[in-house]
Amino acid sequence: MARRSVRRRRSNAARRARQARGNALLTVAVGGLVLLALVVRWLAHHLLLVAALLAVGAGVSVVVLRARVRARQREFDARAAQLRHIGPFLTMSPKAFEHALADLCRRDGCTKVTVVGGAGDLAADVLATTPAGQRILIQAKRYGPRTFVGSDDVQKVNGTYRDVHRCDLAAVVTTSSFTKPAAAFCAQVGIRAVDRQALALWAEGRGRPPWG
Numbered sequence: 017m018a019r020r021s022v023r024r025r026r027s028n029a030a031r032r033a034r035q036a037r038g039n040a041l042l043t044v045a046v047g048g049l050v051l052l053a054l055v056v057r058w059l060a061h062h063l064l065l066v067a068a069l070l071a072v073g074a075g076v077s078v079v080v081l082r083a084r085v086r087a088r089q090r091e092f093d094a095r096a097a098q099l100r101h102i103g104p105f106l107t108m109s110p111k112a113f114e115h116a117l118a119d120l121c122r123r124d125g126c127t128k129v130t131v132v133g134g135a136g137d138l139a140a141d142v143l144a145t146t147p148a149g150q151r152i153l154i155q156a157k158r159y160g161p162r163t164f165v166g167s168d169d170v171q172k173v174n175g176t177y178r179d180v181h182r183c184d185l186a187a188v189v190t191t192s193s194f195t196k197p198a199a200a201f202c203a204q205v206g207i208r209a210v211d212r213q214a215l216a217l218w219a220e221g222r223g224r225p226p227w228g
Contacts, residue, residue, distance in 0.1 A: 170201050173188055
């Protein structure tokens with residue numbers, strides 16, 4: 017009898033605990049519904065205020081976005097102005113040279129410009145879409161005056177720019193020059209070989225770009 021009494025008391029206690037949890041959940045649910053109803057009622061009586069707040073928020077977002085666009089444009093214009101002369105190119109790191117060529121592409125009307133140089137780039141440093149809608153691959157060679165672009169370099173470009181990168185055009189741009197075999201190979205297969213002199217003219221705006 018004592019054991020049944022203990023079990024009965026435990027069962028009653030468990031039942032009361034479940035009821036208490038159920039009542040608490042019901043209270044929370046009812047409270048949530050009441051709060052939601054109050055919010056909906058408030059919004060219904062303050063539609064003009066809500067609309068005004070949304071309009072102000074949208075206006076602020078537009079102003080901030082335009083400010084960011086203008087700031088990015090000023091930064092780009094400043095970089096492009098520095099690239100009007102060959103001098104800066106000669107002191108750049110190879111990675112900075114890639115980004116500088118990408119800026120020249122953007123300056124001259126290219127879109128979808130991407131710097132992809134790095135390990136495993138498969139002879140592509142910059143990819144861009146020209147103003148005429150052609151896709152171009154640029155291989156950047158930031159070399160010193162005594163280091164020339166050789167045949168192996170341009171042959172790698174020829175082997176990947178069409179089939180791997182799906183490009184229509186290819187160019188190798190260097191701060192140095194090309195060996196005679198490399199220049200002859202570029203002329204034979206249609207790769208644009210842009211040496212230091214041609215790069216200077218392109219940067220100054222007096223020469224044609226690699227896709228011209």
